[in-house]
Amino acid sequence: QNDLFIQLxxxxxxxxxxxxxxxxxxxxxxxxxxxxxxxMEALHGRTLxxxxxxxxxxxxxxxxxxxxxxxxxxxxxxxxTGNSNDGxxxxxxxxxxxxxxxxKEHEKAAKTFLQVKExxxxxxxxxxxxxxxxxxxxxxxxxxxxxxxxxxxxxxQFFKSFMTGQHREKLLCLETFITCQDVVQxxxxxxxxxxxxxxxxxxxLTTSAGEGDLANDKLSTLxxxxxxxxxxxxxLKLDANFETLSKSCTTIWKALEENPKLSKLLEDCNxxxxxYKSVKATQGRVEVTSFELMRNxxxxxxxxxxxxxxxxxxxxxxxxxxxxxxxxxxxxxLDELRDLESKLVLITGSKTEQRKQVDLFLDTLHSICHIADxxxxxxxxxxxxxxxxxxxxxxxxxxxxxxxxxxxxxKMEHDLKKWNDEVKESRLMFYELNNYTTTQLVRLRKExxxxxSNGGVAVVEPGVMLLLQSISPDLTPAxxxxxxxxxxxxxxxxxxxxxxxxLCSQHGxxxxxxxxxxxxxxxxxxxxxxxxxxVNRVEPNVxxxxxxxxxxxxxxxxxxxx
Numbered sequence: 001q002n003d004l005f006i007q008l009x010x011x012x013x014x015x016x017x018x019x020x021x022x023x024x025x026x027x028x029x030x031x032x033x034x035x036x037x038x039x040m041e042a043l044h045g046r047t048l049x050x051x052x053x054x055x056x057x058x059x060x061x062x063x064x065x066x067x068x069x070x071x072x073x074x075x076x077x078x079x080x081t082g083n084s085n086d087g088x089x090x091x092x093x094x095x096x097x098x099x100x101x102x103x104k105e106h107e108k109a110a111k112t113f114l115q116v117k118e119x120x121x122x123x124x125x126x127x128x129x130x131x132x133x134x135x136x137x138x139x140x141x142x143x144x145x146x147x148x149x150x151x152x153x154x155x156x157q158f159f160k161s162f163m164t165g166q167h168r169e170k171l172l173c174l175e176t177f178i179t180c181q182d183v184v185q186x187x188x189x190x191x192x193x194x195x196x197x198x199x200x201x202x203x204x205l206t207t208s209a210g211e212g213d214l215a216n217d218k219l220s221t222l223x224x225x226x227x228x229x230x231x232x233x234x235x236l237k238l239d240a241n242f243e244t245l246s247k248s249c250t251t252i253w254k255a256l257e258e259n260p261k262l263s264k265l266l267e268d269c270n271x272x273x274x275x276y277k278s279v280k281a282t283q284g285r286v287e288v289t290s291f292e293l294m295r296n297x298x299x300x301x302x303x304x305x306x307x308x309x310x311x312x313x314x315x316x317x318x319x320x321x322x323x324x325x326x327x328x329x330x331x332x333x334l335d336e337l338r339d340l341e342s343k344l345v346l347i348t349g350s351k352t353e354q355r356k357q358v359d360l361f362l363d364t365l366h367s368i369c370h371i372a373d374x375x376x377x378x379x380x381x382x383x384x385x386x387x388x389x390x391x392x393x394x395x396x397x398x399x400x401x402x403x404x405x406x407x408x409x410x411k412m413e414h415d416l417k418k419w420n421d422e423v424k425e426s427r428l429m430f431y432e433l434n435n436y437t438t439t440q441l442v443r444l445r446k447e448x449x450x451x452x453s454n455g456g457v458a459v460v461e462p463g464v465m466l467l468l469q470s471i472s473p474d475l476t477p478a479x480x481x482x483x484x485x486x487x488x489x490x491x492x493x494x495x496x497x498x499x500x501x502x503l504c505s506q507h508g509x510x511x512x513x514x515x516x517x518x519x520x521x522x523x524x525x526x527x528x529x530x531x532x533x534x535v536n537r538v539e540p541n542v543x544x545x546x547x548x549x550x551x552x553x554x555x556x557x558x559x560x561x562x
Contacts, residue, residue, distance in 0.1 A: 124241025228255030306390035367405035
């Protein structure tokens with residue numbers, strides 16, 4: 001018995017209608033036998049139509065079952081004809097049929113790829129995929145097993161791997177891409193690549209204030225979708241063929257592994273397209289206002305950097321004033337400047353007309369912030385020259401502006417290093433200074449400076465006495481006043497000698513006698529008993545006038561830059 005021959009037999013029986021022994025012997029048997037012979041010959045020559053493969057052989061689900069049926073039929077026909085046929089060719093035919101049946105299973109995926117080709121208007125070679133996708137059509141049914149060649153099998157091998165693992169999710173990703181072309185086309189219009197998309201998202205995060213987490217989620221979703229589908233949205237060229245398209249899809253499959261809801265996220269983006277368009281419109285207005293503010297600063301602005309009492313933060317040290325009565329905004333804080341900086345960096349392309357102005361503005365801002373940082377360090381270190389210090393930089397003077405500012409920063413860095421070295425040297429020379437922090441030394445300098453400006457008769461503050469008595473418990477306010485007065489007498493004597501020497505020099509009678517002791521060494525000798533002398537040693541560059549607490553060192557930009 002043979003299932004395949006029985007199927008042919010029953011088919012011929014049905015054609016005859018009324019059945020009798022003569023009819024079976026004269027019509028059914030010869031027709032069934034001839035059909036079986038023709039079927040096997042067509043299989044041997046691979047000329048059997050694919051429609052006949054579906055009709056007679058599709059019910060055999062495994063290669064082993066199909067091969068056994070064909071071997072049995074071949075042996076039975078050989079017995080009837082008396083011709084020997086080893087049937088070795090059957091194994092190749094079975095493999096060919098199995099390949100065809102596998103291709104049929106991947107037909108839906110092939111059609112989906114062709115829809116992607118159509119949506120993206122790709123012009124490359126997709127013939128094998130078109131053949132695979134059209135197998136069930138009437139024209140394809142007339143084709144024979146010869147059509148299942150190596151190239152078509154190669155396409156099928158891709159779809160075989162495609163249909164493994166998350167094959168339904170992979171197919172859904174492509175189907176969703178096809179149906180969500182509105183957001184895909186919009187992304188192509190407003191962004192040129194993933195970097196540009198990320199810039200759009202970053203700027204949008206700063207311009208969608210008021211919507212909170214919902215806006216952030218929408219923008220994050222757009223970033224995930226654009227990155228996951230980037231190969232199809234941005235990278236695939238119009239002349240791509242099936243092989244190129246299939247390679248591009250591998251990046252989507254990786255994104256799918258990281259985010260199994262990728263297709264749903266794309267649908268969400270497509271649904272929120274109008275919101276994204278509104279954000280883009282708002283971003284356009286932000287670009288206009290950002291460039292306008294930058295131009296106003298460049299044209300009317302003047303930077304001010306200053307250190308004041310209690311100024312411990314760079315935000316208090318830097319500001320911009322706009323000198324134009326027509327402008328509603330008169331000043332800009334550092335926070336606003338940094339917000340403007342972040343927007344300009346994101347919205348300004350590398351080859352735009354505004355690039356040169358933006359670079360000048362940002363380089364200037366960075367230099368000014370650097371100067372402000374050094375200024376705060378100098379102030380915290382107690383350098384008297386910079387305790388009350390201010391510099392004004394008008395943007396109207398743009399020639400070599402950044403270079404001049406860098407020169408100022410270099411000088412201040414040198415002053416800071418020199419000051420720190422002198423403080424370190426003073427602490428080594430006068431061990432008592434190590435009992436105080438820099439902040440405490442600055443306070444002592446300030447309070448003792450007040451006494452010096454009042455002729456040493458001012459009241460010693462209790463807090464100052466506590467600091468001094470921490471290293472000299474027996475020290476009294478009277479002793480402090482005596483030491484300050486002795487210091488003033490010594491200073492006046494030194495000043496008199498210096499003035500006399502200068503006058504003599506002008507009249508050609510310069511005295512060659514030894515000059516006064518340099519720096520604060522004489523001050524230390526004049527008052528060796530009390531701490532204020534040692535405190536002054538930590539500020540060797542301080543003059544009497546510079547220690548007045550209300551004095552502000554107002555330096556013009558020209559003076560600082562020479």
